[in-house]
Amino acid sequence: MKTHLTPQEFVDALDGRLSPARVAHVRDCAGCRDEVAGLHATLGQARQVEISEPSPLFWDHFSARVRQATSELPARPRWAFGWRSLGAVASAVGVLVLALLINPAPVPNDTSTVSGGAQPVQELADEDGSLSLLVGLAAELDWSELSQVAAPAEGTADAMIEELTPEQREVLARLLQEEIGDL
Amino acid sequence: MRDAAAMAATAGWTGPVLRAESAVKPRAKAHRLAPSDDLTAADDAALVEAFQAGRREAFDVIVLRHRRAVYLLCHRFVHSHEDASDLAQDVFVRAFKALDRFKRDSSLATWLYRIGVNVCLNRTAVKTPVAVPLEAAASVDARADDPLRELLRTERAAAVQAAIAQLPPKQRATLMLRVYQECSHEEIATALGSTVGAAKANFFHALGNLRRLLRSS
Numbered sequence: 089m090k091t092h093l094t095p096q097e098f099v100d101a102l103d104g105r106l107s108p109a110r111v112a113h114v115r116d117c118a119g120c121r122d123e124v125a126g127l128h129a130t131l132g133q134a135r136q137v138e139i140s141e142p143s144p145l146f147w148d149h150f151s152a153r154v155r156q157a158t159s160e161l162p163a164r165p166r167w168a169f170g171w172r173s174l175g176a177v178a179s180a181v182g183v184l185v186l187a188l189l190i191n192p193a194p195v196p197n198d199t200s201t202v203s204g205g206a207q208p209v210q211e212l213a214d215e216d217g218s219l220s221l222l223v224g225l226a227a228e229l230d231w232s233e234l235s236q237v238a239a240p241a242e243g244t245a246d247a248m249i250e251e252l253t254p255e256q257r258e259v260l261a262r263l264l265q266e267e268i269g270d271l
Numbered sequence: 272m273r274d275a276a277a278m279a280a281t282a283g284w285t286g287p288v289l290r291a292e293s294a295v296k297p298r299a300k301a302h303r304l305a306p307s308d309d310l311t312a313a314d315d316a317a318l319v320e321a322f323q324a325g326r327r328e329a330f331d332v333i334v335l336r337h338r339r340a341v342y343l344l345c346h347r348f349v350h351s352h353e354d355a356s357d358l359a360q361d362v363f364v365r366a367f368k369a370l371d372r373f374k375r376d377s378s379l380a381t382w383l384y385r386i387g388v389n390v391c392l393n394r395t396a397v398k399t400p401v402a403v404p405l406e407a408a409a410s411v412d413a414r415a416d417d418p419l420r421e422l423l424r425t426e427r428a429a430a431v432q433a434a435i436a437q438l439p440p441k442q443r444a445t446l447m448l449r450v451y452q453e454c455s456h457e458e459i460a461t462a463l464g465s466t467v468g469a470a471k472a473n474f475f476h477a478l479g480n481l482r483r484l485l486r487s488s
Binding site for chain 1: 330331334335338339342343346347356359360363364367368424427428431432446450456468471472474475478479481482485
């Protein structure tokens, strides 16, 4: 090959990783050979620059400084994780609400199968302004749009449920009970 | 694959050959630690996992293990012990804040270098020109076997440091990671957010510019 080495190949040459064909080119090409030699010499000069190590006592002092600086930082905030969970819960609730809207279940004649004190979703939506907003928005979506936007990734639901507080699980169970109990 | 030294010899030069490439470590599977396990024996991946699980003391071990490399990297940029120790501390504080989100796509060391390079380049961009050490020449040991030779060596080293300080930021960072931290090109690409080809090209141009600067000085 007669073309000169590329920058990457010059670096490969410094590393001793040039292909045999290109090594042969370097052997035959004075320009590339001089360039490799020059780069090699410069690299040698750079490698000779040493910096003085700090005192061994410095390291303990340094670790103590870092520990001090980081101890003033708040511990990993549980609420940050909680917000993510809350978002996931909101998505899940949204999915359930949408499922109800798209495929409304017949009103059961006997409400005794529903756990005591549970409110239908529509009532919850009537009481909670933000939920009714969600219901309103959801009414404008069709199922294909919903599955693209709101469907959680595989495994998300399991992880999400593990992170729920007992109270949140109770609410979710109640919503599921309403949905499944009518099927 | 042929031995690197053999290849270098075939090509006609006899100088030292940089260490062979090691691919960027794939996402390491952490050895899961029990709460009672001794962290000092754990590998980096396990330390990260322990920290992310809430064991704050894992970070102390991370600092213990990487403080020297991070400090030396910072010192290469700022040429002063005080500034380097401040910057290295800043690197670890930033790492502490972000470690919860570290996904282990690279090794912990590479990730710390990435933070270190960013911190140092930000600092040197604000605080220019970089002070280059006449302290080195001042610390020549007069009791050395050949004080004059030692003086020349330290002067040459100071000239090289001054020239490196004049390189464009990415070339400077590439040179430092490759020559002094002995990072592979893959690790440099990861640390600097570029491709391996770009990392190699940066290294080539860094050496070429360094050569020109040293000639002109």
